[in-house]
Amino acid sequence: MATEIKAPTFPESVAEGSVAAWHKQPGDSVERDELIVEIETDKVVLEVVAPEAGTLSEIKAQEGDTVQSEQILGTLGEAGAKASAAANNAETKVEPASKGKNDAKASESTVSNKQAAASGKIHEVKAPTFPESIQEGTVATWHKQVGEPVKRDEVLADIETDKVVLEVVAPADGALSKINAEEGSQVESEAVLALFAEDAGGEAEAGKPQAESGVEAKGAEEGSDEKLGDKILAPAARKLVAEHDLDVSKIEGTGKGGRILKEDVQRAVDAGNAKKANKPAAAPQLATAAVPAFEGERPEKRVPMSRLRQTIAKRLVQAQQTAAMLTTYNEVDMSAVMELRSQYKETFQKAHDIKLGFMGFFVKAASEALxxxxxxxxxxxxxxxxxxxxxxIGVAVSTDRGLVVPVLRDTDSMKIADVEKGIVDFGKRARDGKLGIDEMQGGTFTITNGGIFGSLMSTPILNPPQTAILGMHKIQERPMAVNGKVEIRPMMYLALSYDHRMIDGKDAVQFLVTIKELLEDPARLLLDI
Structure with missing residues (x-):
């Protein structure tokens, strides 16, 4: 029994839409919830998915056609229906005026579809399931392209969320046959990113006909060989032309009546052969206008802000707007800690296979003060x-993509060696984009160390919903008055930013003084005094 494929229910403010692109052609098998066609309105592009598994048997609204809310776009045959029968149904729709020419092309399209099917089972490559706190992600990088051989579990793409980068791996040996979500596009949880042909290995080229067969069949049905004087653009193609500022006269349309489709524009963009010619030089009288004299090149580069960077910016602004943030400062003499490190660094590394750093002391001192x-x-x-x-305690880690704050759990029960191992592990995995989302959630307090970059003093910003953050800085030798004498000591400025809605100034100052005392006399950490 045939199932009707209907346009979505448009919002009240949207009267009609246009069929932007069919992702399936008559005779193609379709899985339940697989994307079939896109409807473009004046506000948004809506996706129409298969209501059930089956075979696309008929297309009633061609690309570029205007459709109403809930209008029937096509029909879906029962699952398991033979592709040849569906192809015959599609052929019966060819207009009599161009039947001879189009029948031949339609048969070629059917052959290419069969060749693509012979390359192996087709899989949908989907985005990972995002946690509840993450609504969407951005396709950061495609590591493989259409037709390129891929091994099972090899990384195909990276999805960047506002907290972590997630990897999408190959479901089997084979090759990508089609990429649905290009780099930079936003995707939701479990969205279909691409189609993957299993066991395409040495037949990587077999994946290409499958990815292109829909376009070829569509062009055959719509008489794409006919050349018209005026260019007609589909809505999706018009948007792409405007984005890339292309010369429409240089683009060959493959749609009905020579209509230029989105795929035609994308091919022109990839080939780079539809760019507009350089504008003629300005008239001599305009060339005399005063222009600042600059020597050499003055290059500029505009890139979109990464999702992680957007989230960092949003949270920092939110912290400043919602919290009554103050900062108190103090300084600590690092002589005792540095002497301990110098005395036991070799023994510590042999015993724990990790170097003894400063952060372990600060984390333990902060745990006691908390x-x-x-x-x-x-x-x-x-x-x-x-x-x-x-x-x-969260420890701020700088990466090429921005600042992340993985969390050390139950630091009061951790040994200094455990803290150092955890921080080294966090740093390495953060730079490789391997941190899990759960490792960066929660946290009751944060420590950030600007001293590793040479910062002498700074005002750290709160990490909501926490109410305080400790800032470490560069250790610098300074003359200090010690027992009535001037001595050169390794000193570090400490900064504690806190939310005055929750923490009184007296408690903030005493908290910072407690950390100072514990670091200047590390024996207090052992004696709990």
Whole structure:
């Protein structure tokens, strides 16, 4: 029994839409919820998916046609129907005026479809399932292109969310036959990114006919060989032409009546043969206008802000707008910590297979101070205060894509060696984009170290919903008054930014002084004093 494929229900403000692109042709098999056709309105492009598995048997609204809300676009035959029968149904729709020529091309299209099917089972390559806190992601990079041989579990693409980069791997040995989501496009959880032909290996070229067969069959049915004087553009093609500022006269249309389709424009963009000619030189009288004299090139480059960078910007602005943020400063003499590191660094590395750094001391000192000042370890949730009976400390890590804050859990029970190992592991995986989302969620307090880049003093911004953040800085030798004498000591400025809605100035200052005392006399960490 045939199933009707209908246009979506348009919003009240949208009267009609235009058929932008058919992703399936008569005779093609379709899986349930697989994308079949796109409808472009004046506000958004709507996707129409298969209501059930089957075979596309008839297309009633061609690309470029105007359709109404819930209008029937085509019909879907029962699953398992033979492609040849569906192809015959498609051939019966050919207009009598061009039947002879189009029948021959339609038969060629059917042959190319069969060749593509022979290359192996077709898989949908989908985006990963995003956590509830993530609505969508951006296709960052395609590591493989259409027709390129791929091994099972080899990385095909990277999806960048506002928290982490997720990898999409190949479901089997084969090759990509079609890419639906180009680099830079936004995708939702489990969206179909591409089609993948299994066991295409050495027959990588077999994937290409499948990706292009729909265009070829469509062109055959619509009489694409006929050349018209005026160029007619489909809505999706018109948008692409405007985006790339192309010369329409240089683009060959393959749609009905020579209509230029989105695929035609994309081919022209890839080939680079439809660019507009350079504008003629300005008239001599205009050339005399005063122009600033600059020597050499003055290049500029515009790139879209990454999703991670957008999220960082949003959260930092939110923190400044919603919190009553203040910062208190102090300085710590690092002589005792540096002496410990110098005395035990070799023994420590042999025992734990990790170098003894400064961060382990700061994390342990912060954990102890958080136990003594629970307000600093709390968070604000609406009009409620949430007191945490544990210490989960986030450590800010800089990467090429931006700043991420993985969290060390239960730091009060961790040894300094465990802290150092955790931080080294976080840093490596953060730079490789391998951190999991769950590793960057939560946290009751944050430490950031601008000193590794040479910062002498800064004002760190809160990491909501936390109410405090500690900033470390560069260790610099300075003359200090010690017991009435001037001595050169390795000093570090510390900065504690805090939310004054939750934390009083007295508690913030005493918290920072506690960290200073624990670091200047590390024995306090062992004696719990």
């Amino acid at each position: 136990k003594r000042f629970p307000d600093v370890n709390a968070s604000i949730d609406g009009t409620d205060i949430v007191y945490h009976g544990y210490q989960d």
